[in-house]
Amino acid sequence: MDIRVQGSPFDAGAELNAFTNKAQGAGAIVSFSGIVRDTAAGDLEKMVIEHYPGMTERAITTIAEEAQGRWNLADVLVIHRFGELSANDPIMMVATASRHRKAAFEAAEFLMDFLKSRAPFWKKEITGKDAVWVESKDHDEDALKRW
């Protein structure tokens, strides 16, 4: 299991290759990358991601351990950035490795659903006009119920 919370950028392709090479015999690897979305008006100057150092690592580790146990994963990778990002920058990625694809897909979705509303990150969108905290959505909380 590899959990990283970092300010610096990462190369999702290189990370996926390294993860794949490490997960010998896994049979199935699923990855998801979250990218900074521009505003509808296309005027995003930057996105600032705040987090709660200490709790962030702890919350993600708890979620990843649950996924690993529940789907018997060979390996799990979670990388999540904080600090200032620009439109189209990778924010985060998860990758899961398992014997068969269903477990890898389900575990990746589980991880994403829980990271969205249980890992202490807060996004703020800065445009030329204003600075707005991104609000959580009811469906993010609802998404947890299926697990």
Place this chain on the structure above:
Amino acid sequence: MIEVMYFAWVRERIGIPRETVETNAKTVAELVEELRAREERYDVAFSDLSALRVAIDQDLTEFSASLEGAREVAFFPPMTGG
């Protein structure tokens, strides 16, 4: 003494990221009432608890939770990671 931390718009509204609070509050809800009575900026930040989440010693919990043994209490809006 409890270390109280604020994140995102809660931090902005209260104006500081953290402070050490001398309190006899038994629960998070009691601590919130003490803070609200201090100054308007706290009162405003805590006016709608349904818009807030709380963690004790880095674990999410409820406002009714006991503060017994707590070292660190953090208040923040619902999380928006991923």
